[in-house]
Amino acid sequence: MSIAIEILSWIFLVLGSLFSIIGGIGIVRLPEFFSRMHAGGVTDTLGATFLVVGLLFQAGFTLVAVKLSMILLFLLITSPTSCHALAKSAISEGLKPALDNADHASKTKAADRDLSEGA
Amino acid sequence: MKYTISLSLAMAGSWLIWSGHFQIWDDHFHHYFILVLGLLSCLFCIWLAARMKIVDDESAPVQLGLRPFTTYFPWLMKEIVISNIKVAKIILSPRLKLQRRMITVTAHPKTELGRVILANSITATPGTISVQMEDDKIQIHALSFEGAEEELSGDMDRRVCKLEKNQ
Numbered sequence: 001m002s003i004a005i006e007i008l009s010w011i012f013l014v015l016g017s018l019f020s021i022i023g024g025i026g027i028v029r030l031p032e033f034f035s036r037m038h039a040g041g042v043t044d045t046l047g048a049t050f051l052v053v054g055l056l057f058q059a060g061f062t063l064v065a066v067k068l069s070m071i072l073l074f075l076l077i078t079s080p081t082s083c084h085a086l087a088k089s090a091i092s093e094g095l096k097p098a099l100d101n102a103d104h105a106s107k108t109k110a111a112d113r114d115l116s117e118g119a
Numbered sequence: 120m121k122y123t124i125s126l127s128l129a130m131a132g133s134w135l136i137w138s139g140h141f142q143i144w145d146d147h148f149h150h151y152f153i154l155v156l157g158l159l160s161c162l163f164c165i166w167l168a169a170r171m172k173i174v175d176d177e178s179a180p181v182q183l184g185l186r187p188f189t190t191y192f193p194w195l196m197k198e199i200v201i202s203n204i205k206v207a208k209i210i211l212s213p214r215l216k217l218q219r220r221m222i223t224v225t226a227h228p229k230t231e232l233g234r235v236i237l238a239n240s241i242t243a244t245p246g247t248i249s250v251q252m253e254d255d256k257i258q259i260h261a262l263s264f265e266g267a268e269e270e271l272s273g274d275m276d277r278r279v280c281k282l283e284k285n286q
Contacts (some may be wrong), residue, residue, distance in 0.1 A: 022210055025210055025211070029215065030210070030217075031215070034219070034248070035217060035219060035262055037248055038206055038246055038248065039206070041242070041243075041246075041248070042203055042206055042210070042245050045203060045243055045245060046199065046200060046203040046245075049199075066136055067137070070133075070136065076243060077239070080239045080242035080243040081239060081242075083242050083248060084238065084248065084249055084250075087249075087250045087260065088250060088251060097221065097260055098219065099219050099220060099221065100217055100219045100220070
C-alpha cells in the first residue's frame with residue numbers, strides 16, 4: 001500500500017519537474033516576449049500542480065496536506081494575475097506582439113489604435 | 120451582514136489552519152493565550168476591512184457558494200491539462216509551429232467578479248493570455264491559433280455566467 005503511494009507520488013513529482021523544465025526550454029526557444037509568456041504559463045500551472053499533488057501523496061491526511069492544497073489554490077489564482085499584469089503593461093508601454101498572419105496583424109494594429117485613443 | 124459573517128469564518132478557519140493550534144483540550148495556559156491572540160487579530164482585521172468598506176461580494180464571494188470548487192474548478196483543471204500538453208508539444212517540436220494571433224472575445228458575465236474569473240481562467244490555460252479588457256471585450260493573445268481557442272473561451276464564458284446566476 002505505502003509503496004504504491006510512494007510510486008504514485010514520484011510519478012507526479014517527476015511529471016511536475018518535466019513540465020517545469022519544458023516551460024524553461026520554451027522560454028529560451030520561443031521567439032519574442034508574448035510567446036515566451038505562454039511558456040512561463042506551463043511552469044506556473046501544470047508544473048506547480050503536479051509537484052504539489054506529488055507532495056500531497058507524501059503528506060497523507062495531515063494538516064500539511066491542507067496547507068499544500070491552499071498553496072496550490074493561491075498559486076493558481078495569483079500566477080495568471082501576474083501574467084496578465086505583465087502582458088498589459090507590455091502592451092500599454094507600446095510593445096507590439098509579433099503576429100504570424102499579416103492580414104490579421106494589420107487589423108489588430110488598427111484595433112490597438114482605437115483602444116489607445118479611447119483610453 | 121452575510122459577507123461579514125462569511126469573512127470572519129474564513130479568517131478564523133485560515134488562522135487555525137496556518138497556526139495549527141487546535142488543541143483546546145490541552146489545558147496549558149499558553150494555548151488559550153495564543154487562541155485569544157488569534158481571535159483578536161481576526162477581529163482587528165474585520166474591523167479594518169469594515170472601516171475600509173471592502174466587506175462586500177468581492178472580498179467574501181459567498182454568493183457563489185461552493186460551486187466554483189465543485190463544478191467549475193475540476194472542469195478548469197481538465198482544460199488546463201489539455202492546453203498544457205498542446206503548448207508543451209509546440210515547445211518540443213523541432214520546428215516551432217506558431218500561429219500567433221490577437222483575438223477579441225465578448226465577455227457576458229454581468230458582475231466584475233465574474234469577468235475577473237473569466238479573464239483569469241483564459242490566462243490560466245497556457246496558449247491564451249488575456250491582454251486587455253475594455254468594457255465587455257477581452258483581447259486575447261493566442262500562441263497557436265486553430266479556432267479552438269475561441270470555442271474554449273466561449274465555453275468558459277457560458278460556465279462563468281452559469282456560476283454567477285441564481286445567487
